[in-house]
Amino acid sequence: MEQIFKQAIASVIIFLLTFFGRVFAVSEVSLVSSAVAPGDTVEIPLVLSTSETVAALQCHIPELPGNLRLLEVCFEKKSPLFNSWSLFSNRLYNRSIKILGFDESLNGITGDCCELARLVVTADKIASPGVYSLELGGLLVINQDGQILASNPGTGYLTVSETDVVFDLQRDSIGYYDQSTQIRILVSTFTKVAGFQFDLVDSADIFRGIDCQNPFVDGWNVDCRELDNGSLRILAFGAPDTLLSAGSIFPLIVNVGTNPDVRGGAYPVSIEKITVSDENAESLSGVGNTAGVYVDSLLPASFDLLLPGDNYTVSAVWETQHVWQRSSFPPANEAIVYDLN
Numbered sequence: 620m621e622q623i624f625k626q627a628i629a630s631v632i633i634f635l636l637t638f639f640g641r642v643f644a645v646s647e648v649s650l651v652s653s654a655v656a657p658g659d660t661v662e663i664p665l666v667l668s669t670s671e672t673v674a675a676l677q678c679h680i681p682e683l684p685g686n687l688r689l690l691e692v693c694f695e696k697k698s699p700l701f702n703s704w705s706l707f708s709n710r711l712y713n714r715s716i717k718i719l720g721f722d723e724s725l726n727g728i729t730g731d732c733c734e735l736a737r738l739v740v741t742a743d744k745i746a747s748p749g750v751y752s753l754e755l756g757g758l759l760v761i762n763q764d765g766q767i768l769a770s771n772p773g774t775g776y777l778t779v780s781e782t783d784v785v786f787d788l789q790r791d792s793i794g795y796y797d798q799s800t801q802i803r804i805l806v807s808t809f810t811k812v813a814g815f816q817f818d819l820v821d822s823a824d825i826f827r828g829i830d831c832q833n834p835f836v837d838g839w840n841v842d843c844r845e846l847d848n849g850s851l852r853i854l855a856f857g858a859p860d861t862l863l864s865a866g867s868i869f870p871l872i873v874n875v876g877t878n879p880d881v882r883g884g885a886y887p888v889s890i891e892k893i894t895v896s897d898e899n900a901e902s903l904s905g906v907g908n909t910a911g912v913y914v915d916s917l918l919p920a921s922f923d924l925l926l927p928g929d930n931y932t933v934s935a936v937w938e939t940q941h942v943w944q945r946s947s948f949p950p951a952n953e954a955i956v957y958d959l960n
Contacts, residue, residue: 646671646760648678649773650738650753652868654809656781658744660690662737663753663777665718672727672762675720676735678772679757682714686743687751687777692716694736700728701735708736715756727763740777748780748906750787750805750868776868778807783903785809786817786890788910799829802873802912804890806834810903812863814856815895817907819873823886824849825914826875834869836861843873850891851875862898885911 646669655661667673683689692708694701706720718736722728755772762768778785787805802819819828828851833841838861843853851873857863890907897903 645669646673646768646770647773648676648735648755648758648760648770650680650755650775652753652776652778654778654780654807654866655740655742657742657746657748657779660739660741661777662693662696662739663775664696664734665736665738667728667733667735667760668731669729669733669760669768671768672729673760673768674722674725674727674763675761677717677719677757677759678755679711680716680718680738681754681756683740683753684751685749685779686746687779688741688743689716690739690741692718692736692738696737697735698730698733700730700733706736717757722763725763742779746779748782748785749778749908750785750807751777751779753777776805776807778809778868780807780809780906782906783808783810784812784815784893784895784905786893786905786907788819788888788890788908798879799874799876800826802826802875802888804871804873806869806871808863808865808867808869810865811897812903813896813898813900814854815893815905816852816854817893817905818846818891819851819853820889820891821849821851821886822889823881824878825881825886825888825912826877827851829874829876831874832872834871835863839863841871859898881914883914885913888912 646667648665648667651664651666653661653663665678667676680689680692694706697704697706701720703724703726704720704722706718708716708718711717720735753775758770758772760768760770778787785805785807787807789803789805804819806815827849828843828845831841831843831853833839833855835841835855836857838858839855840857841853841855843851845851853871853873855871863869887909888911889909893905893907895903895905
């Protein structure tokens with residue numbers, strides 16, 4: 620009963636605080652990127668980073684994807700800066716978790732990576748290897764003067780794997796008329812890595828490789844080139860003493876040009892022929908996933924007819940030119956050709 624009463628008080632305080640105004644100082648609340656093996660459990664820290672004084676906050680944690688389950692939210696390992704705070708969590712009707720906290724003294728806190736809570740998450744034994752995004756919703760951050768602070772819900776990632784490196788191809792879409800786009804691959808390391816190579820296989824030939832952006836540490840080089848079979852080979856390696864550290868996640872962006880002849884629909888793109896090495900040139904294990912890249916074939920919703928000048932007239936002439944596949948006007952197998960006189 621006491622906890623329910625405090626939760627009600629917290630909700631009222633946040634409501635009253637939000638009533639008085641808003642200021643634009645950026646704060647961020649996010650889940651720290653973590654890793655777990657199938658069948659194991661991991662504690663994922665929820666942290667606040669702010670240069671302003673924060674006296675109350677709330678956020679929602681959506682239901683986790685796949686075979687991941689949130690067992691509990693615990694506050695025992697919170698930063699000492701939160702010792703004067705009242706902190707609560709409960710499950711909402713949509714299966715998301717609401718976390719709510721406020722400083723009873725309204726003194727507030729300021730700092731970087733202040734741990735607020737930990738999410739205890741388990742991965743089922745049948746959990747598929749991959750990188751899962753951990754996004755927050757309903758974020759509200761308030762200072763001691765009752766003003767809403769501009770805030771960003773940072774995105775963390777949970778990597779499920781028993782291997783040394785995971786290459787996770789993110790699902791994406793390509794516009795039918797896009798001449799170029801980007802393919803995003805999350806590279807998650809579970810041990811120190813000196814270099815790697817893999818092929819990005821596009822069996823339907825929906826795009827061709829242009830180049831790669833280098834997201835890695837200083838001293839690393841990234842090269843990509845298209846092979847005779849249409850695959851895109853990506854090679855990345857670092858100078859001595861520039862290893863990728865364990866427990867890191869890097870977003871590797873591949874710039875590609877799209878094939879103008881491709882039809883709309885979903886196409887499989889996979890990561891194959893993976894080679895990973897450590898500082899002693901010994902082989903490490905790596906795994907890549909297959910994702911669907913969707914080509915959006917929607918045509919523009921409307922067209923503007925460009926009319927000629929005042930000294931011209933327009934006449935419509937029926938000619939058989941090509942088959943109309945979707946329109947009932949004009950009649951099938953006929954097209955309208957405009958003659959300018």
